[in-house]
Amino acid sequence: MSDSSTKPANLNVYIQGQGFPILGLHGHPGSGRNLSVFTNHLSKRYQTFAPDLRGYGKSRCHGNFAMSDHLSDLETLLDRFEIEKCLILGWSLGGILAMEMALRLPQRVTGLILVATAARPRGNHPAVTWQDNLYTGVAGILNYIQPSWQWNIDTFGKRSLFRYLIQQHTPTAYNYIAQEAAQAYLQTSPAATRALYTALRAGYNRLADLQQINCPSLVLAGEQDRHITAESSLETARHLKNTQWHCYPNTAHLFPWEIPQQVLSDIDSWLDKHPQAIG
Structure with missing residues (x-):
């Protein structure tokens, strides 16, 4: 992700619950509200922060920006709420940003929950008619x-x-x-779409850098995902050190909305086995 000198944005953020902080990062198109399937549940035990990323939801932006600007925005958000350490849950694009944050701020990221995402994302979506x-x-x-x-x-x-x-x-x-x-689709700005597709066209690939991530991670995938294939998610899981991997049959990119209870149960089990991920 190339550097950018754009001033960090003051992100709109949805906050729920009390306890150890969990930062939830949505996909594209999307908004912080798309993570309610996770935050409504996790906020019973933890404090969840689900921002609208720059150019999404209520976090409006003016002019173009780079993907790296999302990282500056998120670091500023952690500082604003005085979050010293947090677990990050990221869905799709949010998962890519979660890994980037773990590489950028290893001392502040205690764990990763990576949903339908990959460090070298590949899709097999048929042509759209x-x-x-x-x-x-x-x-x-x-x-x-x-x-x-x-x-x-x-x-x-x-x-x-x-x-x-x-x-x-x-x-x-x-x-x-x-x-x-x-x-969320209607509130996703053209600038956000441009930033994402510019990064993907440049051949985004962080697999080689994942060995630098030491915190525990949970990688979840839908077997029939056409947007970011389960194979590319598995490739990411294999490059992370301390990983648990789940692939759900008969589901696709939005599998948390297809089988929410199963996904939340697996997240709870993983959190119980990795207390270091939640402080």
Whole structure:
């Protein structure tokens, strides 16, 4: 990630609970609210901080920026809330930023929970047709108006681009899409999209540097993920020193919204086995 001289942004952040700090980082497109599946649960035992990254949600930005600016913003956020040490949970792009933060601030990051992400991200998403876009638009609008309407799921949802984001077309998954995905998509700025795709086009690859990360990590993947493949997540897990790996069958990139109870149970088990990750 190339350096940038942009002034750190004052990020909008959602804070819940009390206790050891957990910093939650969302994906693209996204916002801090997309992490409610994690924070609503984890905040019963810990204090969760879920910022809107620069150019996402309510953290508006003016002009272009580089991916490295996210790291400066997050370091500033830790300082603002006087967070000396924290565990970081990152989903997709958020997982990439979590690893970058562990490399940048090893003394402050006590553990990593990496969700649907990779240090050398690779996808195998099929080409998108006009029909895909049409069905996705209709499915998204109808689902926003009437979440989890079975007729919409069967008629449009299963034929839309949602079929590459989820494998289990359940009311639970569609409820999360209605409540959290639609608004986050609309609030993601063109500058945020440019920053991400500029980094990906440059061939982002941090595998060789992962050996510098000493904190324990949990790597979670959806077996049918087309955006960041399970294979690339496994490659990342193999390059980390103290890692536990889970791959969930019949799920895709949004697997925490498909099987939330299973994912949260596995996170709880890992946290119980790694008390050093939570102070």
